[in-house]
Amino acid sequence: MSRVGILQFVSFFIYVLVQALLLKNLVLFNTGFCFVYVAFILLLPIETSTLVLMSLGFIIGFAIDIFYNSLGLHALTMVFIAYLRNYWLSAITPQGGYDLGTIPNLKSSGLQWFLVYMMPMVFVHHLTLFLVESAGFTLFWYSMLKTITSLLFTMTIIVVLQYLVPQRSRT
Amino acid sequence: MERLLNFVYAYRAFFTFLLLETFCAWLVIQNNQYQGAKYFNSSNRMVARMNQTSQNIREYFSLVEINTTLAQENSMLHKKLEQREQALQFLQLNQVIDSAMFHRFDYVSAKVVNNTTKYYKNFITINRGTDVGLKPGMAVIGSGSVVGKVKSVSNHFAVLISLLNLDEQVSCMIKRTGHFGTAQWDGTDPSLVSLKYIPRHVQPAVGDSIVTSGYNAVFPSGIFIGKIKAFKLNNEAPFYEINVELGLDFSKLAFVDVIKSRLKNERDSIEQITIGELK
Numbered sequence: 001m002s003r004v005g006i007l008q009f010v011s012f013f014i015y016v017l018v019q020a021l022l023l024k025n026l027v028l029f030n031t032g033f034c035f036v037y038v039a040f041i042l043l044l045p046i047e048t049s050t051l052v053l054m055s056l057g058f059i060i061g062f063a064i065d066i067f068y069n070s071l072g073l074h075a076l077t078m079v080f081i082a083y084l085r086n087y088w089l090s091a092i093t094p095q096g097g098y099d100l101g102t103i104p105n106l107k108s109s110g111l112q113w114f115l116v117y118m119m120p121m122v123f124v125h126h127l128t129l130f131l132v133e134s135a136g137f138t139l140f141w142y143s144m145l146k147t148i149t150s151l152l153f154t155m156t157i158i159v160v161l162q163y164l165v166p167q168r169s170r171t
Numbered sequence: 172m173e174r175l176l177n178f179v180y181a182y183r184a185f186f187t188f189l190l191l192e193t194f195c196a197w198l199v200i201q202n203n204q205y206q207g208a209k210y211f212n213s214s215n216r217m218v219a220r221m222n223q224t225s226q227n228i229r230e231y232f233s234l235v236e237i238n239t240t241l242a243q244e245n246s247m248l249h250k251k252l253e254q255r256e257q258a259l260q261f262l263q264l265n266q267v268i269d270s271a272m273f274h275r276f277d278y279v280s281a282k283v284v285n286n287t288t289k290y291y292k293n294f295i296t297i298n299r300g301t302d303v304g305l306k307p308g309m310a311v312i313g314s315g316s317v318v319g320k321v322k323s324v325s326n327h328f329a330v331l332i333s334l335l336n337l338d339e340q341v342s343c344m345i346k347r348t349g350h351f352g353t354a355q356w357d358g359t360d361p362s363l364v365s366l367k368y369i370p371r372h373v374q375p376a377v378g379d380s381i382v383t384s385g386y387n388a389v390f391p392s393g394i395f396i397g398k399i400k401a402f403k404l405n406n407e408a409p410f411y412e413i414n415v416e417l418g419l420d421f422s423k424l425a426f427v428d429v430i431k432s433r434l435k436n437e438r439d440s441i442e443q444i445t446i447g448e449l450k
Binding site for chain 1: 183184187188191192194195196197198199200201202215218221222225229287289290291292294296330337358359360361
């Protein structure tokens with residue numbers, strides 16, 4: 001296993017533990033949740049294949065589900081995000097395309113591109129999560145409120161982490 | 172055949188996507204049913220241990236509050252017991268007439284290891300399991316108010332389905348008038364539940380106590396749920412819309428009591444037999 005592989009492997013456990021033990025208890029204004037583990041899938045190298053992404057998404061989602069007592073819920077949303085990720089990446093390819101081995105993080109592409117890449121993905125993740133959890137559209141507007149507050153919260157944490165933790169721009 | 176295989180291979184990502192999503196959806200639906208998968212939740216021993224450590228750390232910061240609540244509950248129970256004794260003495264009923272009925276319910280005290288109140292489907296993990304005889308379906312109360320039902324148990328831990336869960340319904344009644352309804356959380360405010368199926372002719376009042384009805388053998392009758400905070404009757408609507416303010420602050424839950432109903436099996440089986448005969 002390459003060095004990057006090992007780093008990703010370790011970060012998997014860090015994401016799950018931080019999410020399950022710390023961020024699970026941290027809820028702002030009753031509606032703002034922080035699902036920072038989404039970043040694990042979104043920050044994998046650009047040429048990672050959709051199949052690998054979906055398998056990893058399923059595994060991390062399943063691990064989170066065990067702690068949240070919500071079997072299948074986070075796994076479902078993570079597989080969904082993992083499936084959409086590469087399509088979204090190719091839709092927002094910058095001029096000149098991506099360099100081989102780039103990690104789509106803040107250091108490699110700048111804050112503006114990073115936000116354009118992250119925000120819609122995190123938004124879709126949160127919205128599907130709350131809609132599936134409430135099993136339908138009866139609580140749609142409340143779910144929307146939850147989605148927006150959580151989006152702001154999660155994005156703040158992800159961006160702050162990008163500055164705090166030293167990032168590598170390529171594999 | 173080969174073209175079909177080529178087609179599947181060309182769209183393998185999409186097919187894997189469908190497969191995984193179907194599997195996940197199946198898991199979600201399974202889990203929503205009352206007694207879902209038993210292993211992959213926080214009653215799993217390793218997960219529960221981790222949660223317990225995390226809860227122990229958090230608990231230090233609210234020890235004073237927890238102690239006060241427990242002391243208050245204790246003194247309240249002492250007072251009640253004393254009054255009951257007096258009443259029994261007065262009526263000369265202190266010998267137990269039917270011991271089976273008298274020992275109908277048994278209580279097991281447990282500590283909350285993990286608790287959420289802000290999701291749509293909230294669960295509580297406690298540190299008692301099959302080792303003290305817990306079984307799925309048992310009722311749980313805390314400080315004399317309804318908390319929820321046991322969903323799944325492992326050796327030393329159990330996951331409860333909280334009253335603050337969209338899937339949980341408790342049969343209850345307005346204590347003053349005696350009319351039956353169903354209490355269910357609406358998913359937004361963790362201090363309110365809605366009381367459903369109270370028909371038009373009833374006249375509820377703000378401040379009326381809502382207690383369990385005892386119709387479903389899980390909860391003993393007369394356990395406090397909350398007080399009516401507001402109610403509304405729309406034109407043409409068959410039932411009232413009633414908001415009930417919970418008597419218990421779920422976010423500060425530290426200790427709960429699991430109720431073991433000794434006669435539940437007997438009651439269930441006789442109801443089953445009767446329903447079977449009618450068919």
